[in-house]
Amino acid sequence: xxxEKMEPIKKVSIIISKGSLDGVYPGLIMANGARMEGIEATxxxxxxxxxxxxxxxxxxxxxxxxxxxxxxxxxxxxxxxGMSAMATKMMQKxxxxxxxxPVDEFIEMISDAGAELYACKATVxxxxxxxxxxxxxxxxxxxxxxxxxxxxxxxxxxx
Amino acid sequence: xSTKVIANVEVEIDTEGFMTNPDQWTKEIASAIAKxxxxxxxxxxxxxxxxxxxxxxxxxxAPSIRRINKVGGISxxxxxxxxxxxxxxxxAKISGLGKPxxxx
Numbered sequence: 001x002x003x004e005k006m007e008p009i010k011k012v013s014i015i016i017s018k019g020s021l022d023g024v025y026p027g028l029i030m031a032n033g034a035r036m037e038g039i040e041a042t043x044x045x046x047x048x049x050x051x052x053x054x055x056x057x058x059x060x061x062x063x064x065x066x067x068x069x070x071x072x073x074x075x076x077x078x079x080x081x082g083m084s085a086m087a088t089k090m091m092q093k094x095x096x097x098x099x100x101x102p103v104d105e106f107i108e109m110i111s112d113a114g115a116e117l118y119a120c121k122a123t124v125x126x127x128x129x130x131x132x133x134x135x136x137x138x139x140x141x142x143x144x145x146x147x148x149x150x151x152x153x154x155x156x157x158x159x
Numbered sequence: 160x161s162t163k164v165i166a167n168v169e170v171e172i173d174t175e176g177f178m179t180n181p182d183q184w185t186k187e188i189a190s191a192i193a194k195x196x197x198x199x200x201x202x203x204x205x206x207x208x209x210x211x212x213x214x215x216x217x218x219x220x221a222p223s224i225r226r227i228n229k230v231g232g233i234s235x236x237x238x239x240x241x242x243x244x245x246x247x248x249x250x251a252k253i254s255g256l257g258k259p260x261x262x263x
Contacts, residue, residue: 029262036224038244099223100263109225112235 011040013151015158019048021063021088021103022070025095027159028052028106035113042154043110044147046120049159053119053138054129058104062088104135111137116150118142166191177251177258181215184255193253196242200253204241207233211254221251221259 012034016027027043034041051057065071065078065087077083092102101109111117119134121143131141142150163172166187171179176192178184189208193200200208210231214222224247227233233241242249247259 032263035239036245036247098263099225099261101225105225109228109235113224113239 009034009039009155011042011151011154013042013044013147013154013156015044015046015156016049016052017047017159019051019061020068021061021091022068023159024049024052024061024103025100027157028103028110029100030157030159031115032106032110032113035110035115040154041110041113041115042150043115043117044120044142045118046123050119050123050127050129052103053107053117053134055133055135058107058135059102061103063091107135107137118147118150120144120147173257175258178255179257181255184212188255189253192255196249196252198242198249198253201241203237204253207231207238207241207250208254211250211256215254215256221247221254221256223247223259223261223263225263 012030014027014031014034016024018024027049031041031043045053051061062084063071065073065084066075068078071078071087073083096102100106107117116139117137119129119138119141121141124130124141161172161174162169163176164170166185168183168185168188170183170188173179176195178188190200193204198204207227210227210233211222214226214230222231224235224238227238227250228235238246238250251257251259
């Protein structure tokens, strides 16, 4: 196959910008998957994607049942109190069966796997956060310029 | 399906060198595959291999890194140190199992 002759990917920089459950998981799975293949990985959390590394938000990330066409749920149903929590619970159960960890454990796993995790400076300033608000696995708060520096030679993936 | 002689035994392998018949596996084969993968097996490696083999015999699939951590008691950090550049893949290969199919 032609693909075998291509240069393998050595490094990825993954940006996680969305805060719902379906917003953070794809990036986390790709970062972990990269490390599992021996690919260097840097993860940059920005805007609501940052919830995944903020101490008091990490465990509260839910799936959006309103404004999420992928759910195939009428807005009026998605609005019912508890609907988002219920959908989240169902999805978490399914993920646990597939051995996909909850967000906090996943962040720990990806960090232990050797990936570097960074928070976006602009978002940190906008939300009025400090280093103390982040889980211990976060390597630092960096600006966009530093993100690009750290991404030298990497494929950048925006999620 | 092709075969390959590893540690003086002819075993069935797939195109990437993963054994396709886990019953053909022996400890000598594990050592030989490990050497090819650039891994020198220590007691810590054997703890992982023994867990993977045991879990496979009970569940029918190779355990994920998470399961190796939670059930086998081997930390993710240790897995990456013991089997650099692809812990799940390398550990499964050395343990005589197919390439892991999960995404995590």
